[in-house]
Amino acid sequence: MRPFHPQLILTALSKTLPYLWVTIAVMIATVVIGSLIGLLLTRANIRRRLIGRSIAQIYIYVTRCIPSIVLLFIVYYGLPELLLAFGININNASRAVFVITTFSILFSANMAEVFRSAYEAIDPGQREAALCAGLSEWQTFHRILLPQCTVIALPNFTNALVNLMKEGSLAYTIGLLDIMGKGQVMIGQNNGSFALETYLALAIVYWCMTLLIEKVFATLEKHLTRGQKILSDAP
Amino acid sequence: MLEINNVHKSFGKNQILKGVDLNVEKGDIIVILGPSGSGKTTLLRCINFLERAEEGTINFDEIHTSFKGASKQDISRIRKRTGFVFQNYNLFANKTALQNVTEGLIVGRKIPKDEAIRRGKQALDKVGLSDRYDYYPSQLSGGQQQRVGIARAIAAEPDVILFDEPTSALDPELVGEVLGVMKSLAKEGATMIVVTHEMGFAQDVANEVVFMDGGVIVEKGTPSELFSRPKDERTIQFLKRIIREDFDYSI
Numbered sequence: 001m002r003p004f005h006p007q008l009i010l011t012a013l014s015k016t017l018p019y020l021w022v023t024i025a026v027m028i029a030t031v032v033i034g035s036l037i038g039l040l041l042t043r044a045n046i047r048r049r050l051i052g053r054s055i056a057q058i059y060i061y062v063t064r065c066i067p068s069i070v071l072l073f074i075v076y077y078g079l080p081e082l083l084l085a086f087g088i089n090i091n092n093a094s095r096a097v098f099v100i101t102t103f104s105i106l107f108s109a110n111m112a113e114v115f116r117s118a119y120e121a122i123d124p125g126q127r128e129a130a131l132c133a134g135l136s137e138w139q140t141f142h143r144i145l146l147p148q149c150t151v152i153a154l155p156n157f158t159n160a161l162v163n164l165m166k167e168g169s170l171a172y173t174i175g176l177l178d179i180m181g182k183g184q185v186m187i188g189q190n191n192g193s194f195a196l197e198t199y200l201a202l203a204i205v206y207w208c209m210t211l212l213i214e215k216v217f218a219t220l221e222k223h224l225t226r227g228q229k230i231l232s233d234a235p
Numbered sequence: 236m237l238e239i240n241n242v243h244k245s246f247g248k249n250q251i252l253k254g255v256d257l258n259v260e261k262g263d264i265i266v267i268l269g270p271s272g273s274g275k276t277t278l279l280r281c282i283n284f285l286e287r288a289e290e291g292t293i294n295f296d297e298i299h300t301s302f303k304g305a306s307k308q309d310i311s312r313i314r315k316r317t318g319f320v321f322q323n324y325n326l327f328a329n330k331t332a333l334q335n336v337t338e339g340l341i342v343g344r345k346i347p348k349d350e351a352i353r354r355g356k357q358a359l360d361k362v363g364l365s366d367r368y369d370y371y372p373s374q375l376s377g378g379q380q381q382r383v384g385i386a387r388a389i390a391a392e393p394d395v396i397l398f399d400e401p402t403s404a405l406d407p408e409l410v411g412e413v414l415g416v417m418k419s420l421a422k423e424g425a426t427m428i429v430v431t432h433e434m435g436f437a438q439d440v441a442n443e444v445v446f447m448d449g450g451v452i453v454e455k456g457t458p459s460e461l462f463s464r465p466k467d468e469r470t471i472q473f474l475k476r477i478i479r480e481d482f483d484y485s486i
Contacts, residue, residue: 122328125321125323128325129321129325129327130338130339131314132283132285132317133343133387134343139343144329144330144338147329
């Protein structure tokens with residue numbers, strides 16, 4: 001084994017960082033799509049119509065039980081086959097499509113649980129009070145319930161986001177050239193040398209990203225709950 | 236003004252209301268008494284469709300409908316003419332006291348913001364909370380929260396205000412301030428239907444007391460009739476259990 005060269009960490013950083021945007025872009029797309037599906041699942045769950053609710057619960061159960069790498073490969077090999085049956089050829093599509101699809105499925109199941117627990121944390125009496133005050137169901141939801149749900153869901157959402165980012169590093173296994181993928185390529189080009197330095201560089205990047213996400217969301221949470229903290233001079 | 240007939244409501248196999256009639260005229264203060272599980276709260280909740288009764292009709296001024304067949308518009312119109320005060324206050328935790336009151340005016344009733352704020356402040360002044368406009372519910376005591384709840388219910392000047400055990404969740408020393416507000420509302424001529432265990436309030440303020448048990452109205456009358464000369468055995472038993480030495484009517 002070669003001696004450890006700390007300065008190569010910097011080299012690895014400078015070479016992998018340009019690919020960080022791929023990681024971030026894939027993450028953002030996943031969060032948007034996954035959250036939307038998660039909202040639909042939550043809605044189906046809350047409305048208690050038998051069919052919608054059963055579908056949502058089966059979906060959540062099945063996807064939460066699949067390791068992400070297994071689903072990644074199922075989607076990578078299975079999705080083109082499935083779409084081909086409908087006459088759509090995506091064999092030449094970007095790898096990012098498969099990554100986003102996979103992680104949207106996984107993220108949506110997590111989000112469905114996060115949103116549901118947030119919704120259930122709010123006393124149903126507030127909904128009734130809003131209806132009594134003359135608000136419609138929709139007004140009640142987006143004026144009274146949603147702002148409170150958001151605050152409650154935020155810490156779990158942040159956790160899910162950090163997990164998504166870390167699990168997203170598996171995307172290199174199907175050949176996505178994100179920051180992790182670039183690191184793997186570099187190690188390959190060096191014939192397996194300087195692997196430790198490269199992985200340390202990647203660890204630093206993920207560590208900074210996690211820190212950033214947690215800071216941003218902690219600030220957001222503080223902002224959203226302003227004024228609602230129990231003051232010491234309250235009667 | 237408000238007339239409900241033959242209300243039936245079940246939860247699963249458990250029949251809660253078995254044909255209840257109630258007639259409310261403008262200015263009436265109707266107090267509903269009864270042991271727990273007798274259907275008092277359910278009756279109140281059926282009136283503004285928080286629960287959907289299976290059977291029965293409601294006539295609210297020019298609105299005539301069955302409970303089962305009521306359209307969304309009917310429900311919305313009835314809700315806008317009624318105020319509801321909850322046992323657990325149910326204030327909007329993300330809104331200040333004033334916003335709690337104005338929300339229904341601005342969003343639900345499309346009243347211009349300035350006018351809504353003026354009326355909201357007026358309602359809060361009336362319940363004695365002029366110095367708590369910008370407090371969040373978590374910063375208020377139980378009694379203050381319930382008074383905000385009352386302000387929210389009266390701000391829209393509803394035709395009838397429904398009170399669902401408004402003092403049951405309060406510490407004993409806070410009950411007085413809420414009852415005081417309710418009494419002054421009654422004096423101003425508000426129409427109220429009150430589910431409560433406060434016998435003193437029923438005796439002082441009500442012009443009709445309704446005793447419910449097992450999902451039906453057992454007996455009704457003026458407070459003096461019902462308290463001093465109850466006819467039905469169930470009423471007598473209930474009053475014996477609930478009335479202590481602080482009550483000076485003889486049974």
